[in-house]
Amino acid sequence: MSYHIVSIDAPDCSLSCRDGQLTCKSKEGDRSVPLEDVAAIIVTSFSASIHSKLLLEAAKQGIGLVICENFKPASLVLPANRSTDTLLTRAQAYIPAQLKERLWHKTIDAKCRNQLTLATEIAPGDERLERLAIYANSRRPTKEAECAKLFWRIYADHVAETDGFLRRRDGDGPNPLLNYGYAVLLSTILQNLFAIGLDPTFGICHVVRERSTPLAYDLMEPFRPCVDWRVAQWIRQNPGIENPEVTREFRQWVTGFPLEKIDWMELKLDVRGVIEGVTRSFREAVTTHQSGPYKPWTRTTTKWDG
Template sequence: MDRYVDIATDDVHLSVLRGFMLVRRDGEELGRVALDDIAAVIVHAHGVTFSANLCTRLAQRGALIVFCGPNHAPHSLLWPLEGHHAQGGRMQAQLAASKPLKKNLWKQVVVAKIRMQQAILHAAGENADAFDRLARKVRSGDPENVEAQAARRYWPLLFGPGFQRDRNAHDVNVFLNYGYTVLRACVARAVIAAGLHPTLGMHHHNRANAFALADDLMEPFRPLVDWTARQLLRDNFGNNNGGIVLDSQAKERLVRMLSFDLLLPESRTPVSGCVQRLSVSLARSFEQRRAMLEFPVPPKALELAEL
């Protein structure tokens, strides 16, 4: 499995040594990771420095460097210029995609997300029958914003009636922020590897968002982060006198979510592999001008118990 390396120690220097990323502080080696194993480096700490050689070697392997703020949400990403041998043609097809095609693609994404939310709520012991009706209600482009209707039902059922999704809150949102950061890096890497431009989204289109397409494609997988965060609360991870602390064990559980197996038509595949399949299917949808996205089957409660 690809490794997501978390840099949480202040004032370290990252460099390359014989095929490894070397982590040093004050001249002392703190650790090393094989470059070929790295999918992304996630930086939370202050005063971290890099060698230009390391950035180049990571880019050659398609690995990202993610810079996070104090709330563990991503502020910027460093990504490779080239990602696929057919990148030019695929980006041209992406640019030329018609509005009806993008609306149909977004419909498929929203339906897949609602189905995944339904599976998560069933595993949590909640009545999620309404989500089946909501999924069938989604039309091309989701003009009725069924996605938001589902979210208004989903969050209180999963985390309680007082919960609000707030990136700056110091409750379970801390787990969600970090989990979404890891998931976003995974999806962004897959999008680039599929030869697509991550800025050109199907639905998300904020001018300041350089990874709008990654934000589109991560939507069906977000509920898996939500479930993992709920399990961390249940297991009392990171609980410090009533507050949430994102410790190394909690981070490990959230990253491990990417290795959770989901069912595809012909096999069981880790979440990271499903993300890659979805990104490639999107590239083919642009090339063939028809919506043909490939999503995994939502897991059952017994399967989710492994997360």
């Protein structure tokens, strides 16, 4: 059964196939995995070489290759039979409006609860937490906006430590750090969507724009607090900087968050593994036309690692 999504990030590595095994040779040693157990291969290494033998054998096994630049998917290599299989695409393109609404409500419920647990971690005595908890656990149609407003006020007071901080894409303060972290998160989501065959242009809420990937923006919502927490750690470890910059050291720091351990479905996995599980559950929900299989990530404890 093909179930592994193999991520290749070792520098100066060589990928090939021998005796039915995907092989990776690098300075760290040689590793291999049965090709029949691989669902997709994601290459984020900046200097990997790929043997044509692997491309041919991967095509025979129905395995897709996602080749990334700066962690963002730049090329998708699919077997001919897989690229012409439109069943999943049709299922995505014609998701009933009611199912879209249920899937989006589950996504936002998870995001709001994750914001609550993170706010509790960074400001355990803040009096606004009670109100945030009420919003996060409510069925109010405006809960996402209300939770975000309270969450960023708490974040401003206890992380940015300034009354003037506003969460904006073009803002100052921690905003550039958050923007870069969200870009890393978006790339990780896209890698997994491509790997399991989901088309990121078919979203459930975000607006479709030219060259946009609304489904990736949809599914990344509950994971945004992972970036918020990573940035908060960086700021606390580097105090006294009024307008933090995206330095080389910060880039190295924030790109490590997909390897942090989090809880999901009674398991403890790294963020990258949970993202894979969530995207697979979303795929099942789409193909079965039921919201039940979709399991967005919701933190089960209030203690954040790291």
